[in-house]
Amino acid sequence: KNSKFEDTNSFIGVAYIFEDDEWIDELYSYYQKEKITPIIDAIYTKEEYEKAQWYSILSKFRFEYPQPEDDSAYKGITYNNSKFCSSCGCGLVQKDSFRIVKAPKWGKRHFLMLNWVEDELFISSFAKDLLVRNSISGLRFLDVINHKKNIPFDDIYQIYIENELEPGLLELKQSVKEVRNCSICGKAKYIYSGKGLTFRKEIFSNINSDIVRTHESFGDGHICARKIIISKKLYQLIKNSNLGKDLDFEPIVLA
Numbered sequence: 166k167n168s169k170f171e172d173t174n175s176f177i178g179v180a181y182i183f184e185d186d187e188w189i190d191e192l193y194s195y196y197q198k199e200k201i202t203p204i205i206d207a208i209y210t211k212e213e214y215e216k217a218q219w220y221s222i223l224s225k226f227r228f229e230y231p232q233p234e235d236d237s238a239y240k241g242i243t244y245n246n247s248k249f250c251s252s253c254g255c256g257l258v259q260k261d262s263f264r265i266v267k268a269p270k271w272g273k274r275h276f277l278m279l280n281w282v283e284d285e286l287f288i289s290s291f292a293k294d295l296l297v298r299n300s301i302s303g304l305r306f307l308d309v310i311n312h313k314k315n316i317p318f319d320d321i322y323q324i325y326i327e328n329e330l331e332p333g334l335l336e337l338k339q340s341v342k343e344v345r346n347c348s349i350c351g352k353a354k355y356i357y358s359g360k361g362l363t364f365r366k367e368i369f370s371n372i373n374s375d376i377v378r379t380h381e382s383f384g385d386g387h388i389c390a391r392k393i394i395i396s397k398k399l400y401q402l403i404k405n406s407n408l409g410k411d412l413d414f415e416p417i418v419l420a
């Protein structure tokens with residue numbers, strides 16, 4: 166009754182449904198019967214955004230590829246790959262700057278993510294200066310290197326996130342569609358449900374950073390990425406300064 170289904174064409178449909186709608190189970194069994202894999206995205210109320218203290222952040226502005234991209238050679242140049250698992254994609258540790266071929270035209274956007282790299286944010290120098298002026302903590306800015314000329318670009322920086330949370334992902338059924346345990350390295354990886362993440366609130370109690378990464382890794386196939394989580398202070402700064410174009414925020418639920 167509170168839900169609607171838009172049949173936009175024969176291949177794509179969009180269903181809007183409330184969390185507590187009685188129709189939800191019926192919808193999932195319909196998907197199962199028809200062998201449809203739905204892409205689930207939660208829509209939050211203004212109150213949910215206001216109430217939250219922490220938010221996950223992703224950029225829909227995807228740009229370029231890390232270099233050198235052939236044979237994924239960047240994995241041994243930008244990262245220390247001595248603990249890399251080629252089965253699940255986990256274990257890379259950044260040791261050097263990212264390299265790309267060209268700089269972005271930012272337009273009204275100020276944040277981007279590189280293709281293939283699901284857990285690093287890159288930022289314009291305008292936004293970088295604003296974060297510095299407002300004493301946003303828990304990060305450093307790293308140069309991004311012009312791969313052809315071997316010199317840093319002057320209008321794009323990586324936000325290097327200094328701190329990682331303790332393990333604390335909760336409500337596995339609600340937050341996580343599936344847990345994948347790698348048979349090679351033994352690491353667990355989560356497939357995100359799209360329905361919001363819940364963490365133990367204690368893991369945030371001693372955090373003095375405005376940006377952190379989750380301990381847990383997420384991603385299908387070879388993607389192994391931690392979620393980036395920002396404080397209310399940074400969230401409000403981005404929103405109030407109109408830097409949020411093409412950024413996707415989800416309120417983190419603490420329990």
Ligand SMILES: [Zn+2]
Pocket residue numbers: 250251252253254255347348349350351352
């Ligand atoms: Zn593995």
